[in-house]
Amino acid sequence: MEVFSSIETYSKWWKAQPKNLTLGFVPTMGALHQGHVSLIKESKKHSDLTIASIFVNPTQFNDPNDLLKYPRTPEKDIEALHEAGCDVLFMPSSEEIYNNKYNITINPGPSAEILEGSFRPGHFKGVLQIVSKLFNIIRPDIGLFGNKDLQQLQLIKKMVLSLNYQIDIKGVDTVREESGLAMSSRNVRLDSKERDQALQLIKNLNFARQMWEKGEELAKIKSAVKENFGNFGSLKLEYFEAVEPEAFEIVNSREDLNSQVAFCVAAYVGDVRLIDNIVIDN
Ligand SMILES: Nc1ncnc2c1ncn2[C@@H]1O[C@H](COP(=O)(O)OP(=O)(O)OP(=O)(O)O)[C@@H](O)[C@H]1O
Ligand SMILES: CC(C)(CO)[C@@H](O)C(=O)[O-]
Numbered sequence: 001m002e003v004f005s006s007i008e009t010y011s012k013w014w015k016a017q018p019k020n021l022t023l024g025f026v027p028t029m030g031a032l033h034q035g036h037v038s039l040i041k042e043s044k045k046h047s048d049l050t051i052a053s054i055f056v057n058p059t060q061f062n063d064p065n066d067l068l069k070y071p072r073t074p075e076k077d078i079e080a081l082h083e084a085g086c087d088v089l090f091m092p093s094s095e096e097i098y099n100n101k102y103n104i105t106i107n108p109g110p111s112a113e114i115l116e117g118s119f120r121p122g123h124f125k126g127v128l129q130i131v132s133k134l135f136n137i138i139r140p141d142i143g144l145f146g147n148k149d150l151q152q153l154q155l156i157k158k159m160v161l162s163l164n165y166q167i168d169i170k171g172v173d174t175v176r177e178e179s180g181l182a183m184s185s186r187n188v189r190l191d192s193k194e195r196d197q198a199l200q201l202i203k204n205l206n207f208a209r210q211m212w213e214k215g216e217e218l219a220k221i222k223s224a225v226k227e228n229f230g231n232f233g234s235l236k237l238e239y240f241e242a243v244e245p246e247a248f249e250i251v252n253s254r255e256d257l258n259s260q261v262a263f264c265v266a267a268y269v270g271d272v273r274l275i276d277n278i279v280i281d282n
């Protein structure tokens with residue numbers, strides 16, 4: 001696996017590759033797990049070469065403590081990428097990425113203000129800033145992102161359409177532990193009791209699915225889930241919402257949906273913030 005930390009040396013390398021090769025790109029913040037590996041495997045199915053990036057992007061963290069505590073395991077990550085068959089790794093420093101005095105950014109629009117955006121102000125402005133910079137540096141044909149971060153995935157699709165990036169964005173299914181817990185880099189910060197408590201996220205998403213399949217109205221589903229979380233003192237629910245997944249808008253009635261509904265949840269388990277979602281056909 002080729003490893004680059006400089007934009008210039010990566011660009012020289014990419015320019016020297018045969019022009020007909022297609023490039024799949026998996027951006028990450030490191031502390032890699034099987035979810036990331038499945039993105040790499042999916043990329044390999046659709047492109048000749050696969051590149052991953054590892055960069056803990058400071059501009060998307062609204063909470064300095066979250067940035068400070070974000071897990072960093074570079075040696076293990078390099079091994080995992082190598083084993084997964086990744087061809088190239090781009091692992092720049094902050095100085096390499098944020099090296100000029102201009103601070104021109106993208107306005108992510110109204111769907112960045114709800115859910116994650118309302119609890120992490122400025123988060124998606126930072127995400128679109130780094131993803132657009134990485135797209136311009138890496139110049140991939142395909143970009144692969146996890147469905148676990150559904151709001152992020154939909155915003156990146158909107159950015160690519162709005163700004164005419166010639167990049168095909170693919171969403172990849174959420175990889176879960178046997179218990180159902182969505183894999184997440186932040187899971188390493190949970191102790192065994194908290195891991196158990198964290199199962200309330202997927203349990204409540206499945207509970208919402210059952211209510212949905214029985215034909216219950218969205219308001220009833222939302223209040224039942226909120227009540228369930230209220231009964232768990234150790235969990236702090238930030239939101240549980242029903243969303244029209246394409247437009248990424250909150251919905252309050254079944255009539256406002258098209259072909260699918262997404263139930264999205266975010267909660268603190270101790271001081272670790274976790275998110276998850278499920279998408280169901282309407
Ligand atoms: N369980 C998972 N299954 C599939 N893809 C995932 C999973 N977890 C994360 N991803 C995707 O991996 C990419 C990089 O995510 P990131 O490095 O932030 O990892 P993460 O596990 O989401 O970390 P955290 O949620 O703690 O920030 C994103 O596109 C994200 O959606
Ligand atoms: C897409 C991303 C790598 C941008 O920093 C990050 O938001 C993530 O890991 O999901």
Ligand code: BAL
Pocket residue numbers: 060061149
């Ligand atoms: N996986 C989304 C990146 C973040 O939590 O900042």
